[in-house]
Amino acid sequence: MEPVPETAQVLRSLNETSERDLASMIDTLAERVVAIVPSCVGLSISLIDSGLTFTLVATSEQVAALDAVQYVAAGPCVESAASGDEIQLDDVLDERRWQHFARAAAAQDVRSTLSLPLVVRRGEVAGAVNLYAADPQAFVGVEAELRQAVGGGQGLGVSNADLPFRTRDVARTATRTLDELDVVEQAVGFVMAEQRVGADEARRRLTDAADRAGVDVPSAARALMARR
Structure with a gap:
């Protein structure tokens, strides 16, 4: 590993x-x-x-x-x-x-x-x-x-x-393709519904989670939306 x-x-x-x-x-x-x-x-x-x-x-x-x-x-x-x-x-x-x-x-x-x-x-x-x-x-x-x-x-x-x-490169949080943008938006919608927050707050929570885990936002979104 x-x-x-x-x-x-x-x-x-x-x-x-x-x-x-x-x-x-x-x-x-x-x-x-x-x-x-x-x-x-x-x-x-x-x-x-x-x-x-x-x-x-x-x-x-x-x-x-x-x-x-x-x-x-x-x-x-x-x-x-x-x-x-x-x-x-x-x-x-x-x-x-x-x-x-x-x-x-x-x-x-x-x-x-x-x-x-x-x-x-x-x-x-x-x-x-x-x-x-x-x-x-x-x-x-x-x-x-x-x-x-x-x-x-x-x-x-x-x-x-x-x-x-806080020295981590925030550039990895950016989406790069339409497919990635789509899964991120699905994840944002999921967080909005589950945690009863607005779109901006849901996106902030998803981005924050990805940054804390050391992965890009699409990777976090794909994991969150798996088997849904």
């Missing part, structure tokens, strides 16, 4: 100020997780900054887009990052609490997820490590091993002040 390009850029920025090579640590973390859960298809690390959840690293654009869906419509990664609770979905097809996320995950052939609280300096819970697997119940019975492999994120050694989120 390799970080998406935007993630790699953020990691390089972090490495300029961090004492440890965060990119290498992410690679090591991914290897540990796959050794325990072979059907794990991706992971992301989400952190809290100024009361909002952002994706620091994702191993694919599809995984980052699933994070973006949660930033619009809620989901386990946001809940775990905010509450510090461990949240496991054994089968997204049976999920009722976060149905929008569950449908988006199923469309990406993700059947189960596990979000583990991320602990940084001074024992503060500042986010979550989010694991996505292709098989249902992929994480059942190996939770303890995964907690040990992740180590509560303590080895990451970063704090909120280290995160250069």
Whole structure:
């Protein structure tokens, strides 16, 4: 599993100020997780900054887009990052609490997820490590091993002040084709109806979610509208 390009850029920025090579640590973390859960298809690390959840690293654009869906419509990664609770979905097809996320995950052939609280300096819970697997119940019975492999994120050694989120290139939020414009407008209409907001606010929420996840708006919109 390799970080998406935007993630790699953020990691390089972090490495300029961090004492440890965060990119290498992410690679090591991914290897540990796959050794325990072979059907794990991706992971992301989400952190809290100024009361909002952002994706620091994702191993694919599809995984980052699933994070973006949660930033619009809620989901386990946001809940775990905010509450510090461990949240496991054994089968997204049976999920009722976060149905929008569950449908988006199923469309990406993700059947189960596990979000583990991320602990940084001074024992503060500042986010979550989010694991996505292709098989249902992929994480059942190996939770303890995964907690040990992740180590509560303590080895990451970063704090909120280290995160250069606002240096991300906003140009990737622009649509490029008529097809992309169409799916974005569908997603905006969906957010308007679901969250009872106007068009401008719905578009702002979708764009904000995409930026926080490190993907472009069409990718976030496609994930949100999957199987609808």
